[in-house]
Amino acid sequence: MRSSLPVEHTASTTLTPIQPPVVSMTPGAPTYSGTADDCSTEQPGHHIRAVRTLDPRTKLFLLLTANLMLFFHVTVTTQIILVTIFLIPLVVAGRWKLTLNFALTYAVLTGLGFLDPDALGVPWLHVISALAVGCTMMLPCFITGAYAFTTTSPSEFICAMRRMHVPESVVIPCVVVIRFFPTIAEDYRQIRNAMALRGIAAGGWGLVRNPAQSLEYILIPLLMNATNVAQDLSVAAVTKGLGHTGMHTSRTQIRLRIIDWLAMIVVLIPLVLDIAGVIQ
Amino acid sequence: MTAPNSPETNAQTANQTAAKTAKTGKLEVSDLITIGVFAALYFVMVCVATLVSTLFTGGFGSIFLPAIAALISGCVYMLLAARLGKFGGITVMGVVIGLFLFISGHFVLSFIASIVFPVIADLIAKAGKYKSKALLLASYVVFSYGLTGPILPLWFMKDAYIASLQARGKDAAYIDGVFANINTGTFIISMAAILVCAIVGGWFGQKMMKKHFVKAGIV
Numbered sequence: 164m165r166s167s168l169p170v171e172h173t174a175s176t177t178l179t180p181i182q183p184p185v186v187s188m189t190p191g192a193p194t195y196s197g198t199a200d201d202c203s204t205e206q207p208g209h210h211i212r213a214v215r216t217l218d219p220r221t222k223l224f225l226l227l228t229a230n231l232m233l234f235f236h237v238t239v240t241t242q243i244i245l246v247t248i249f250l251i252p253l254v255v256a257g258r259w260k261l262t263l264n265f266a267l268t269y270a271v272l273t274g275l276g277f278l279d280p281d282a283l284g285v286p287w288l289h290v291i292s293a294l295a296v297g298c299t300m301m302l303p304c305f306i307t308g309a310y311a312f313t314t315t316s317p318s319e320f321i322c323a324m325r326r327m328h329v330p331e332s333v334v335i336p337c338v339v340v341i342r343f344f345p346t347i348a349e350d351y352r353q354i355r356n357a358m359a360l361r362g363i364a365a366g367g368w369g370l371v372r373n374p375a376q377s378l379e380y381i382l383i384p385l386l387m388n389a390t391n392v393a394q395d396l397s398v399a400a401v402t403k404g405l406g407h408t409g410m411h412t413s414r415t416q417i418r419l420r421i422i423d424w425l426a427m428i429v430v431l432i433p434l435v436l437d438i439a440g441v442i443q
Numbered sequence: 444m445t446a447p448n449s450p451e452t453n454a455q456t457a458n459q460t461a462a463k464t465a466k467t468g469k470l471e472v473s474d475l476i477t478i479g480v481f482a483a484l485y486f487v488m489v490c491v492a493t494l495v496s497t498l499f500t501g502g503f504g505s506i507f508l509p510a511i512a513a514l515i516s517g518c519v520y521m522l523l524a525a526r527l528g529k530f531g532g533i534t535v536m537g538v539v540i541g542l543f544l545f546i547s548g549h550f551v552l553s554f555i556a557s558i559v560f561p562v563i564a565d566l567i568a569k570a571g572k573y574k575s576k577a578l579l580l581a582s583y584v585v586f587s588y589g590l591t592g593p594i595l596p597l598w599f600m601k602d603a604y605i606a607s608l609q610a611r612g613k614d615a616a617y618i619d620g621v622f623a624n625i626n627t628g629t630f631i632i633s634m635a636a637i638l639v640c641a642i643v644g645g646w647f648g649q650k651m652m653k654k655h656f657v658k659a660g661i662v
Contacts, residue, residue: 223546230551236603276607293604300603308548332475332531336539339479340486347487375647382518383655385484390526390661393480397473406472 216256219323221423222311225249228430229303239273241437242299248430249306256314265306272299317341318415325411335405339396346392347385354384470531478532481523482539488516489540489590506594506633513587513641517648520583525652525662528573530565533582537561537589544593553592560589576649583645587637594633 217225232245246269253262275295278288320341324334358380364370370377400406436442470478492512499507523532541557564586571578656662 226545226548227551229548233550236606239607293601296604296607297601304550305548308546311546312548332470332535333538333542335472335475336479336482336535337542339476340483340539340543343480343483344487347483378515378518378647379651382515383651386518386522387655387659387661389480389484390477390522393473393477396480397476400476401472 216314217252217426218417218419218423219311219315219319220327220417220419221426222307222315223323224427225252225307225430226304226311228434229307231434232303233300235434235438237434237437238442239276241433241442242303243273244433244442245430246303246306248433249303249310252314252426253306253310256310258310258313261309261313265302265309269299269302272302316415318413319417322413322415322417325413326417335400342396343389343392346388350385350388351381354381470529470535474527474529474532475535477526478523478535479539481519481526482536482543484519485516485536486540486543488512488519489544491515506629507636508593509587509590510633510636510640512590513583513637514644514647517583517641517644517646518651519648520586521579521645521648521652522656522662524568524573524579524582525656530569533565533568533586534558534561537564537586540589541592549593550595552595553590556592556595557589561586564589580642580645580649583648584638584641587641587644591634591637 216222228245229249232242237245246265250262250266253265272295276292276299278292278295317338321334321338324337359365363380364373364377433442489508489512492508492515496506496508496511520533523536537557537560541554544557545551545554564582567578567582567585571582573579652662
């Protein structure tokens with residue numbers, strides 16, 4: 164029993180900081196609050212997207228397009244055109260650093276993909292070349308994914324899912340997942356502190372040296388806490404009417420604007436042209 | 444879960460999930476929240492697995508992603524199955540994970556894999572009434588295959604490279620030579636790795652359950 168002592172101790176210490184967020188239910192709260200504004204109705208003075216981003220559904224569409232590119236093996240020309248288009252919304256949303264990173268990575272990988280290992284006389288370069296081609300294919304998905312992930316607020320995401328008639332049994336776990344990530348990070352820090360205090364897995368390679376023990380000591384308190392949080396969250400959510408049938412209202416408004424439709428069309432054109440064989 | 448919900452609220456929410464969970468109790472809001480919490484933990488495990496897998500295998504990082512994820516997330520799965528004990532929970536968790544994988548930029552086919560395999564896993568676990576250890580282990584193995592979705596593009600990539608070689612005028616024999624090592628062999632190894640890792644991970648999870656949670660009265 165001695166070995167699991169720190170585990171149980173951390174389980175009890177990590178409990179304390181969990182209580183306040185449970186009461187406020189950070190991301191979900193606007194979604195559940197039974198105020199009168201509907202997803203679909205336009206009312207002045209309400210929470211409208213502060214950052215200039217596209218509608219969540221448009222983001223989903225971009226993601227799908229990126230996936231279709233992978234599926235149809237688009238040519239390099241189309242790929243370059245579409246990657247450029249995908250990077251524009253990232254710039255508009257003000258994610259300069261991310262855009263630059265993606266653009267550079269893409270340029271380097273495309274360059275590597277054009278290498279001719281035989282002309283250079285080093286056949287093993289095929290490994291690198293193949294990897295580069297593979298990665299450039301994946302990159303559009305990652306770009307659109309990063310865009311969707313970094314620019315969508317949880318309540319926008321939830322609102323979009325409800326508008327797309329995703330069943331409530333999927334929406335609710337999603338709300339909780341988003342809500343729970345920060346808690347996990349916070350718990351993890353506290354667990355590591357508690358472990359360090361007892362000199363367990365301290366230092367840079369401490370966790371790697373004894374993986375099974377690290378896994379047990381970190382995961383078990385997290386799980387212990389998870390079961391408690393689940394219980395608290397249920398109480399909070401049911402009190403706020405999450406179990407209510409029928410239309411749920413939201414403080415966040417999402418709307419497909421002209422720019423959203425435009426983005427969808429612009430993205431679709433190169434893809435269709437490619438599949439039709441116009442772009443070589 | 445014995446969350447102090449009022450019966451009316453439960454009955455209301457149950458309507459939506461009723462079709463899915465006809466017999467063995469319905470998924471209520473409290474259950475869905477439990478699923479969400481565990482899905483979040485599972486997703487974190489998947490992220491850790493991605494990191495580890497990328498560190499170990501370089502560019503073809505995600506080949507062993509499902510295997511490593513299976514190795515470390517046995518506890519999460521076993522605790523969820525024990526806490527919930529209802530049909531639908533494992534399925535919903537798979538769907539939520541698939542959704543998050545898709546949004547974070549993974550291949551859309553991963554979504555299909557992460558629905559089909561969890562449903563089968565759920566059925567297997569249900570056959571053992573979520574208690575039978577052997578069946579739970581089997582269901583965990585099946586569930587772990589749900590993560591093969593993210594690695595499917597690797598086979599697409601190979602096609603793409605072959606296409607790009609052909610476009611540059613290399614002959615077929617030469618292309619076959621390049622890919623002598625990277626073919627179904629890797630696929631089989633990666634699938635076998637999932638099987639072994641899932642069994643070890645599930646066993647570890649069950650051991651941890653016995654050691655910590657049964658004693659603490661959580662299960």
